[in-house]
Amino acid sequence: MKKVTAFAPATVANVSCGFDILGFAIDELGDQVTVMRSDSPGLKVTAISGDGGKLPYEAERNTCSVAIQAMLDQLGIAQGMEIILEKGLPLGSGMGSSAASAAAALVAANALLNEPFTKKELVPFAMEAERVACGAAHADNVAPSILGGFVLIRDYQPLDLVKLPVPAGLHCTLLHPHLELNTSDSRSVLRKQISLKDSTIQSGNIAGLISGLFLSDFQLISRSLRDVVAEPSRALLIPGFYELRENIKAIGALGSGISGSGPTIFVLSPDKEIAIMAGKVSEDVFGKIGLGLDVYISEINNNGAYLKEEKI
């Protein structure tokens, strides 16, 4: 193989009560990366589109090349590659933008090298890219972007990923309000200490959410979609958040939460029709506030990153 193109989807991390431990993948919306073998040494990012000129070309700073370099270091080889990144995701929106680029780059480069790694084995390399992009080697975007579905990150030392079942019909409405939200602000508002009571409530809800996914019990999922740890602080940064929650529940959606560190909001629904209605209801809420809104409707993507094209 000389040239491979892969696609990796947007993801929702910090899924409500699954703060810092649970993420899931979206369909269609995502980034595309093409990787070509090169005779000159090293990794070169040769083109980036769809980023408004904001992403770095330097191999040490671009998440595509950082992820591939971590993979090559593990293999102990020095294959030269050229990398083309086509961004489909808005930057810094809380949809796992940096993760999707790294995931697509890794799936492409892995195919180029005749798949020395399983998909699950690619996750730690993508985490190195997250370390460069976000300052911390989080897995809650990269793991679902690579593997698809809902992924539990039980632990980091060592990394322990559990792929969870996706109930048939479950849909996500992603709402991206036109609002600047700095990730470091979003992290600084978090409380450092949680009451024993809140910690127990959070445990009960994540246990309920996981059970609901295994049982395909939409009502249990709905009752469990409640975050008492991060959301009470972060929701204050997103005007309309609580009104939106009430309104989407009134039309039969299961619940909502902040995607990643925001400002994107996810809504989960038991079918496509309600997911579409949730989008309309949200446009009303943000319209009243005077905020623009992008709406994406999607099933949960159960497959994750995939190869689009291979040229020998």
Added chain:
Amino acid sequence: MKKVTAFAPATVANVSCGFDILGFAIDELGDQVTVMRSDSPGLKVTAISGDGGKLPYEAERNTCSVAIQAMLDQLGIAQGMEIILEKGLPLGSGMGSSAASAAAALVAANALLNEPFTKKELVPFAMEAERVACGAAHADNVAPSILGGFVLIRDYQPLDLVKLPVPAGLHCTLLHPHLELNTSDSRSVLRKQISLKDSTIQSGNIAGLISGLFLSDFQLISRSLRDVVAEPSRALLIPGFYELRENIKAIGALGSGISGSGPTIFVLSPDKEIAIMAGKVSEDVFGKIGLGLDVYISEINNNGAYLKEEKI
């Protein structure tokens, strides 16, 4: 029906990372309650055995009569009953002793009245007995004692119980060291504030434990059996706790934890042979310390409280 006897099993509450939200039921070991219709009004506890004379006969204080009274109040009837309690469980040991008495009494009285309630509907009545016995209307012993299996208490307002699957082969070794441990001491050592980091670790582990039960994945269960919230404080009250943990893991047991508020310790194992070995290993640990030990080996009881005898 004039006379009914029911049995309710011992239970393990605070299952490691499931502090305050998860309990499971044991086989065989438990309490037995006989309830007879009486022509004279009110509830009378007429005999208690196996308690060393420690339990109260007053209807307002005995967990059997308190639970049945809550049921009668709900029905709005005033059927007189005589109650005989045969304790099979040691008191104040952390094996759900008060819960088993209430559970057996309710299942017997419900049968006597031709089952106006489902088993799940009996749980709130047993919680009233827990309020009298322990000062708080906890469900994490009464729910598994009545329903069997692993039961998640997702929330109390309103009560939200989720029965979880029990992987085939899973066995419990209950270890009751001859050690006095005051429940209020055991509660007072708990921290009131948890770091965000520990709260997230706890969430990851309970999510892993629930997933492991659904997936019958013993290794995932084993990795997830870790409580960073209550155990670090409480384990200090139980000498030998950490040595025991190391030794039972070395012979292939999945993990251990404090049952309820102790001093009983539970060990989970993937089969009966390892559960028996865990008992022997534990006798060695507590023998060295000079503490007596009762050991019970049991499958997880998936049925909960049941009728033993009915006389028309």
